[in-house]
Amino acid sequence: MIRLTQPYISSDEIHAMTEVLQSGMLVQGRRVQEFEQNLATYMQANYVSVVSSGTAALHLALAALELGQGDAIIAPSFTFPATVNVVELQGARPVLVDVTSGSFNIDPKQLKDTIKTWTGPEKLKAIIVVHEFGAPADMEIIMNIAKEHDLYVIEDAACALGTISNGKHVGCLGDIGCFSWHPRKSITTGEGGAIVAKSESLHQKINILRNHGIQRLEDGSIDFIVPGFNYRLTEFQAVLGNLQLQRFQYNLERRKQLVKVYKRELESVEDISLPEMIDGHSWQTFMIVLNSKHERAKVIKCLAEKGIEANLGAQAIHMMSYYKDKYHFGLNQFPNAKLFYEKGLALPLHPLLTEEEITYISHTLREVLR
Template identity: 45%
Template sequence: MIRLASPDIQKDDIKRCVEVLQSGNLVQGTQVKRFEDSLTDFSNDIGGFCAVSSGTAALHLALKALGISKGDRVLVPDFTFPATANVVENLDAEVQFCDVDPSTYCLTPELVENALASYNGQIKALIVVHEFGFPAPIQSICDIARKKNIYVIEDAACALGTVADGHHVGYYSDCACFSFHPRKAITTGEGGAVLSKNISFIEKIRQFRNHGIQIIDNRIDFFEAGLNYRMTDFQAALALGQLKRYPAEIEKRKQLADRYLSLLDDETGLELPILKEGHSLQSFMIKLNSHIHRQKTIDALAARGVQANLGAQALHRLRYYHTRYKRTDADYPISSQLYDCGLVLPLYGKLEEKDIKTVSKELKKIINND
């Protein structure tokens, strides 16, 4: 079976974890600090990182630390993983959806401008998702938001290593949130992080991550109603080696994605993604023409030894959001189409060119009823 994703965990990574387990220090400690420092180096010293227990925890803390609360409205792309919006709902704020671009699957400055105009000054924050690692046009979106005093949070769950408008993600916005779930390019099992240029903001996130604790004059006090969103040391140890190898992993993904593009280019039943400079290629999603049955294609690929899956969700269609906001496909036609027709193909550094050839060949055969 050619799997959809497979983390790059090597013997040395496991050895590091075992050493931590043997040390007896299982909670957050020196390895988490090392991981945060390594992430800071990796992002070219944009600011500070705070490692947390998941990408969802990172988004939750970011919004909480920005003061998003009951009744606030947050603009969210309709095409994403539900966590992007769920965190807004969990702060008793309201989600306002925005459609996405058909070829990048991300927000554009025009879409944001139009959405802000239609919500008439009521938006307090907006979340930009770098979908599948694609570098969304963050600089122009931040320019628009800044003029209107709107916070910008980057959902960079899939975008560690993505360079957007000349900088690693997290440079232009208030903060960027990452996930280290095993479907992402670097994994800690569950895990995540917040990055911000603003170090006092990161300090606030650190406090919220750890029950609101601060130690002053050797005395512990609780300054906020915080949470426990800490990462454990053995999780951080798992990621240190992966992070060192990550630039090579991104390069390999680019080569393989280019190979998909050339092998699938002549297939009229498909629309292929754009590979913009700076894309970190967490996933490779193509669009099937609407006459092709996606689930049957996924099943047929599985029967031929290839794992594939749908991309992200159109949030307005999900039971919770449909019941709460009652939006229709006509409000978000592109997101609806991507939800119906998106197909993610295997892409990760351990794959070989021959695997990409196999996936492409089997997909073409299925589409052409061979």
């Protein structure tokens, strides 16, 4: 089976993790600090904290900015539900905006319209910008909109390590950026994530919140100054992340090469739409959109019979039971999100694939769609 995604963990990485496990120093050691420093160097960021998951990073972002009950937070309608789940968990209200075709990112025009026409009892406080599948959102416009309306910008860069927008790494442009190291991402620590803060004060607050609300005092004792979380990353995860990061640039370039093969092989297929080839894209996922006449479940089944794994790309939040029932969203309220949720098809993409396999996948897809 050609897998949709396949994390690669080398024998050197396994050996390094084994050494950490045998050392007995499993948490809050130097390897976590090294991973944070190396991520900061790679992204040219000043303040990086590694955490237990991308969702933990998002939750910490909202908590650190003190967003909660009485607040409204804008998010795209097409994303993995964790993006908005954390809004609900903080007691705030998610306000959805549709996405653009091609990039699958939040539509700046509709974002602006949503802000101008907002009449809810909650106060708009922030925008969560998702860089979907590694495609950079239009951050210059979004940051200007946020500045005009005095809104925080939280970047959900879970899929976007290595994505560049206007010469800068995404996740480092807003007030806070959040990353994920899940096995489907470009580097993995099993579970894990990171959070990038714009200021030192925000960084310190995040570090306190991720570790039970503990503040270390000058005399060496500790105090619990705020109710916090246990969102720490382990030492053996950090050593894996460090080694994964060392070969990330090769993996990133390999993904870009494979996407070019997909584009060459599929651009003449009439029954699909290809993702936009955006500068700075890191290609965590390659999702096409099927023509309305094709039933995705059948296409997935036929591809599986030919030894190819495929799946949906992301969810339309307004169609998920919890959000649909609570906020009474209309089925067609966010048409692009609905289309991409129902007809989006993620094809295999990871550095272990060969160009011959991409060609086989493409040719097989052509046959299935005939």
